[in-house]
Amino acid sequence: MTKPQTTVERARYDAQELHKKINANISKADHATWAEVKAIQADISALGARMKVLAEDQADAVKSGIKVAITRMEAAGALVEDKATAAKDGVKRANAALLESAHRAATSLSAAVAADRTKLALAIAPKKVVA
Amino acid sequence: MNTYIAVVFSSEEKAHQALRKLWDLDEAGALTVHGAAVVRRDDMGHIHVADRSSDLGMRMAIGVGVGALLGLIAGPVGVAAGVAGAAAISVAAATGVGALAGGGIGATADAFKATNRENAAEEAGFALEHGQSAVVADISEDWMQVLDDAMRPFGGTIHRRMNNAATNAAFGASYYTGYLYPYYHEPTYG
Numbered sequence: 001m002t003k004p005q006t007t008v009e010r011a012r013y014d015a016q017e018l019h020k021k022i023n024a025n026i027s028k029a030d031h032a033t034w035a036e037v038k039a040i041q042a043d044i045s046a047l048g049a050r051m052k053v054l055a056e057d058q059a060d061a062v063k064s065g066i067k068v069a070i071t072r073m074e075a076a077g078a079l080v081e082d083k084a085t086a087a088k089d090g091v092k093r094a095n096a097a098l099l100e101s102a103h104r105a106a107t108s109l110s111a112a113v114a115a116d117r118t119k120l121a122l123a124i125a126p127k128k129v130v131a
Numbered sequence: 132m133n134t135y136i137a138v139v140f141s142s143e144e145k146a147h148q149a150l151r152k153l154w155d156l157d158e159a160g161a162l163t164v165h166g167a168a169v170v171r172r173d174d175m176g177h178i179h180v181a182d183r184s185s186d187l188g189m190r191m192a193i194g195v196g197v198g199a200l201l202g203l204i205a206g207p208v209g210v211a212a213g214v215a216g217a218a219a220i221s222v223a224a225a226t227g228v229g230a231l232a233g234g235g236i237g238a239t240a241d242a243f244k245a246t247n248r249e250n251a252a253e254e255a256g257f258a259l260e261h262g263q264s265a266v267v268a269d270i271s272e273d274w275m276q277v278l279d280d281a282m283r284p285f286g287g288t289i290h291r292r293m294n295n296a297a298t299n300a301a302f303g304a305s306y307y308t309g310y311l312y313p314y315y316h317e318p319t320y321g
Contacts, residue, residue: 019313019314020314106314107165107313110313111165114133117273
């Protein structure tokens, strides 16, 4: 697991952790509950809010990826329990949506991390000597 | 520089060590891993994806993602020579997943435009032989030397394809969905 050092890296780390957590919930199959879904939704919403702020400092290509992720996160975070549906089916669908949104969050933030690292690499790269 | 990579090893153990090393490089900030997975080709020619998830949906997504990535790196020539020689890709024990992911590889040849044939031939060195394993990943690297140096002790052979406009134009921007593990996971085969 990535050790976060910057704000963007911290957000990416949290997205990775959320992905792991959702995956663990999915692994419980029929034993996964709506209470667990709601807890993850709260985490997803909090991360989404942080990503909105982070997105503003990014280049357009990275920013658009983050915004797509935020949209998916908001949709997954807004899913509510459908009493008419079998509980296990509703939980399964919600977890799948959350997992997909967490994956998008992790990869879009990963692009932001890469962009930051490239900036740093360019800054410390040896400069050509002009004759 | 965004790059799709496949690093081929003679053993599973080396591939697993290399996966760990790849994420260590990410942790150190030497490169950025967007997603990675380990695959192996068995003696029967089947390609297996190491995946710990018990969820079929995620396993399918990863299987398709790996299939597409292998196809991207191999190109149509490489597919014909190596990867597509595998009967199917299977993710753990999930039958049916293989057909999907294998289809992803097969589709590469169709998606690839004729104008890129020369490029494909050049990059067709990638082939996963029976008994070999590979780390496949979607990464960003600022110095290629970093990965080259890191993989050398494991004896891995690195194959790269640039993730750029030309590749996306050739394969279609939505060809590779990017679904690989977005963090280190212990590779296991179900």
